Amino acid sequence: MKIKAAVTHNIGEDFKIEEVELSNIKENEVLVKIVAVGVCHTDAVAWQAGISPFPIVLGHEGSGIVEKIGSNVRAVLPGDHVVLSYSSCRECANCLSGHPSTCIRFADLNFRGKMEDGSTRLSQNNHPISTFFGQSSFGTYAIANEKNIVKVEKDIDLALLGPLGCGIQTxxxxxxxxxxxxxxxxxxxxxxxxxxxxxxxxxxxxxxxxxxxxxxxxxxxxxxxxxxxxxxxxxxxxxxxxxxxxxxxxxxxxxxxxxxxxxxxxxxxxxxxxxxxxxxxxxxxxxxxxxxxxxxxxxxxxxxxEGDAIPQLFIPELIAYYKDGRFPFDKLVKYYHFEEINQAFEDSKEGLTIKPILRIN
CATH class of the missing domain: 3.40.50.720 (NAD(P)-binding Rossmann-like Domain)
Structure with a gap:
C-alpha cells in the first residue's frame, strides 16, 4: 500500500514527507494507522550519527489504531488502540528472565534497519528503506511485530501516549x-x-x-x-x-x-x-x-x-498513574503537525520543547 512517511536519505539531511510503499504484514505482524508519534533523542542520534542504514524512516514512539493483524497474532484485534515500543526477541535468557530491554539481539532488532526475519517492509521506487526499532512510525501507517505492541485503553487521548514507548518509559x-x-x-x-x-x-x-x-x-x-x-x-x-x-x-x-x-x-x-x-x-x-x-x-x-521495562506491563501502569493525577507527563509535551517534523527536531535540540509529538492522522 502507498503511505506518506518522513524519509531521510542521508545522514543529517532534512526529513522529507514522501510517498513510499508499505508491503503486506506477515503472520506475526500488525498494521497500525499512526495517530501520533513522539520525537526522541534516539531518533536524533540515528539521524545525525548514522547508527542505522540510510535511507530510513525513523520514529519509534508511535501510537495508533490497529487496522489489520496477521494470522498468528493474538495480542490485539483490529480497532484496538496501541502504543509501539522497542523490539526484542522474547526468546533469549534476558528476555525470558523479564529483562527484554537487554535482549541479546537488541541492537540487531532495533538499529540494523530490518525486521526480525531480516527483510524490510518499506520501499521507494523498488529500493528498500530501512526500518527503525521494528516500526518506523514517522509515517501514516507502520508495521510492527506483535511483541513490540502494547494495547492501551480507549478512554485517553491516543495522541499523547506514544512517548511512553521509549523516552518517558526510560x-x-x-x-x-x-x-x-x-x-x-x-x-x-x-x-x-x-x-x-x-x-x-x-x-x-x-x-x-x-x-x-x-x-x-x-x-x-x-x-x-x-x-x-x-x-x-x-x-x-x-x-x-x-x-x-x-x-x-x-x-x-x-x-x-x-x-x-x-x-x-x-x-x-x-x-x-x-x-x-x-x-x-x-x-x-x-x-x-x-x-x-x-x-x-x-x-x-x-x-x-528502556527503563528495564516490560512495555506490555509497565506502560499500562504509567497510564494508570497518569489517570490518578500522579504522573502528569502531559506537561512535558508540545504538538506539531507531521509536516513540521524538521521544526520539531530543531525545537527539541534548542531546548524549546521538552517532548515534541507529531500528529500524523
Missing amino acids: GSGTVLNKLRPGFGSTIAIFGCGAVGLSAVMAAKIAGCKSIIAIDINDERLNLASEIGATYILNGSKEDVVNEITMLTNGGVDFALETTGVPNVVKKSITALRPHGKCAVVGVTPETTLDINDMVSKSKTLIGVI
Missing part, C-alpha cells in the same frame, strides 16, 4: 524498575529533559524524601519543581556536588544521569553517599572515572536501557 522505569528507591530515600536527577522529568515524577511516586533536579535551564527546573522535585539546582550557576552534599548531609542514596555529558556523569557519581547507586541512561563519550572513590565508598554505577 526515565520513569529506571527509577521504579531498576533503582527502586525506598520510601524516604534521596535521589538526584541530572538533566531535566523528557527522561529526567519522567524520573522526577517516578521518584515522587516511589516516596523519595528529597528529589534534587539539576539542569542549566531555569524553565525546566521550575517545571521539575512543579511536578515533584523538592530542590532544584542550576548546574551553570552552582557547585552541584557541594550543594547536594549539604542538602542531604553527605550525598544522595541514588542518582540518575540523563545528559551523557562526561563531566556531568562524574558529578552524578561523586554526589553519591557511601553505598550509593548511580544509573546512567544517556549515550556518553569515553569518560575517565574515579574508581578509587567508587571502591573506597562502595558506590555502584549501572547502565540502563
Whole structure:
C-alpha cells in the first residue's frame, strides 16, 4: 500500500514527507494507522550519527489504531488502540528472565534497519528503506511485530501516549524498575529533559524524601519543581556536588544521569553517599572515572536501557498513574503537525520543547 512517511536519505539531511510503499504484514505482524508519534533523542542520534542504514524512516514512539493483524497474532484485534515500543526477541535468557530491554539481539532488532526475519517492509521506487526499532512510525501507517505492541485503553487521548514507548518509559522505569528507591530515600536527577522529568515524577511516586533536579535551564527546573522535585539546582550557576552534599548531609542514596555529558556523569557519581547507586541512561563519550572513590565508598554505577521495562506491563501502569493525577507527563509535551517534523527536531535540540509529538492522522 502507498503511505506518506518522513524519509531521510542521508545522514543529517532534512526529513522529507514522501510517498513510499508499505508491503503486506506477515503472520506475526500488525498494521497500525499512526495517530501520533513522539520525537526522541534516539531518533536524533540515528539521524545525525548514522547508527542505522540510510535511507530510513525513523520514529519509534508511535501510537495508533490497529487496522489489520496477521494470522498468528493474538495480542490485539483490529480497532484496538496501541502504543509501539522497542523490539526484542522474547526468546533469549534476558528476555525470558523479564529483562527484554537487554535482549541479546537488541541492537540487531532495533538499529540494523530490518525486521526480525531480516527483510524490510518499506520501499521507494523498488529500493528498500530501512526500518527503525521494528516500526518506523514517522509515517501514516507502520508495521510492527506483535511483541513490540502494547494495547492501551480507549478512554485517553491516543495522541499523547506514544512517548511512553521509549523516552518517558526510560526515565520513569529506571527509577521504579531498576533503582527502586525506598520510601524516604534521596535521589538526584541530572538533566531535566523528557527522561529526567519522567524520573522526577517516578521518584515522587516511589516516596523519595528529597528529589534534587539539576539542569542549566531555569524553565525546566521550575517545571521539575512543579511536578515533584523538592530542590532544584542550576548546574551553570552552582557547585552541584557541594550543594547536594549539604542538602542531604553527605550525598544522595541514588542518582540518575540523563545528559551523557562526561563531566556531568562524574558529578552524578561523586554526589553519591557511601553505598550509593548511580544509573546512567544517556549515550556518553569515553569518560575517565574515579574508581578509587567508587571502591573506597562502595558506590555502584549501572547502565540502563528502556527503563528495564516490560512495555506490555509497565506502560499500562504509567497510564494508570497518569489517570490518578500522579504522573502528569502531559506537561512535558508540545504538538506539531507531521509536516513540521524538521521544526520539531530543531525545537527539541534548542531546548524549546521538552517532548515534541507529531500528529500524523
